[in-house]
Amino acid sequence: MKALNAFSNEKRIFSTKLLVCTAMLISICVVMLNTPIGTLRLPLVSVTIAHIPVLVAALVFGLKSGIIVGISFGVTTMIMALTMAVSPFDLLFINPLVSVLPRALIPITTFFSYRGLSSLLLGHLAGKTAAVATSILIGNLTNTFGVYTIIYIIYAQRLFEATGIPALQLIITAISTSTLFKAVIVVIITTPIVLTLRRVVKP
Numbered sequence: 217m218k219a220l221n222a223f224s225n226e227k228r229i230f231s232t233k234l235l236v237c238t239a240m241l242i243s244i245c246v247v248m249l250n251t252p253i254g255t256l257r258l259p260l261v262s263v264t265i266a267h268i269p270v271l272v273a274a275l276v277f278g279l280k281s282g283i284i285v286g287i288s289f290g291v292t293t294m295i296m297a298l299t300m301a302v303s304p305f306d307l308l309f310i311n312p313l314v315s316v317l318p319r320a321l322i323p324i325t326t327f328f329s330y331r332g333l334s335s336l337l338l339g340h341l342a343g344k345t346a347a348v349a350t351s352i353l354i355g356n357l358t359n360t361f362g363v364y365t366i367i368y369i370i371y372a373q374r375l376f377e378a379t380g381i382p383a384l385q386l387i388i389t390a391i392s393t394s395t396l397f398k399a400v401i402v403v404i405i406t407t408p409i410v411l412t413l414r415r416v417v418k419p
Contacts (some may be wrong), residue, residue, distance in 0.1 A: 230292065234277055234278075234281060237273075237276075237277055237281070237417070238273060238277060238281045238284055238285060240350045241269040241270075241272060241273045241277075241281070241285045242269070242284070242285050242288040244269045245266060245267070245269040245285060245288060245289050245292070246288070246292050248265065248266040248268075248269070249289070249292050249293065249296065250265045250292075250296070253323070254266030256401065256405075258300075258401075260294060261394050261397065261408070263398045263401045263402065264268070264398070265402060265405060266289070267289060267319070267322060267356070267359055267402075268402065268405065268406050268409070269285055269289070270282060270285045270289055270319065270322045270323055270326075271322065271323075271326055271352050271355050271402075271406050271410070272313035272406065272409060272410055272413065273285040273286075273324035274286075274322070274324075274326040274327045274330075274355065275326060275348060275351065275352070275410045276332055276410055276413045276414055277328045277329070277416070277417075277418060278321045278327070279323060279324070281323075282322070282323025282324075282326065282327055283320055283324070284323050285321045285323070286319045286320045286321075287316060287319065287320050288317030289319045289322075290312070290315050290318070290319035290320060291316060292317075293309055293315040293316075293319070294309055294310060294311075294312055294315040294316060296309075297309035297315060298310055300389045304378070308367055308371060311370065312392060313366055313370065314363060314366050314367055314370070317362070317366065318358065318362030318363045318366060319359065320361055321357050321358050321362050322355045322356075322359050322362075323355070325351075325354050325355055325358040326351045326352065326354060326355030326358070327351075329347075329350065329351035329354045329355070330347050330348060330351035333346070333350055333351060336349040344387050345407065345411060348407050348410050348411060349403050349407045352402065352403045352406050352407060352410070353399055353400070353402075353403050356399040357364070357395075359401055360391065360395055360399070361391075364387045364391060366391065366415075367383075367387065368383055368384065368387055371383065372384070
């Protein structure tokens with residue numbers, strides 16, 4: 217009976233810890249989206265880093281936490297599009313299929329990429345680091361290509377009518393050759409954060 221009560225208390229503490237950590241990451245995500253902190257300005261490019269809490273949640277606290285933070289990230293983006301849009305392109309994010317769905321997919325591709333890679337690499341330290349870095353890269357690219365793919369599927373004709381330029385051409389220009397470079401920067405920033413938290417935090 218004592219063992220059962222101890223297990224129940226431990227489970228409740230874990231649930232509370234997970235809830236608090238998830239809420240903290242949501243708060244960080246919202247702050248980053250609404251302040252310059254969410255954009256890293258380098259000499260040649262600006263790198264969006266507001267989605268880093270989503271990647272951290274998925275890799276440190278698990279899939280459920282990641283999805284919750286990802287959806288929160290998407291909903292915040294949608295609200296910002298409704299209230300603070302500065303360009304016609306921003307208005308596309310009023311549609312939850314554009315603003316929320318790709319952000320909910322970030323933790324899914326990140327989490328399962330890590331699981332698959334870590335099992336293949338047999339748990340070695342270098343292998344775990346490579347698995348974390350690669351899964352972060354995949355999650356980051358999920359965000360970029362997910363958003364633009366859905367925009368193309370839903371708004372291709374409307375974009376062409378508004379600009380006279382084929383939607384695919386507009387999207388390729390928007391993605392640009394710097395996309396992979398930006399993704400690598402996110403990997404460099406996020407990988408040590410995840411590795412450190414995985415050692416410190418004991419879910």
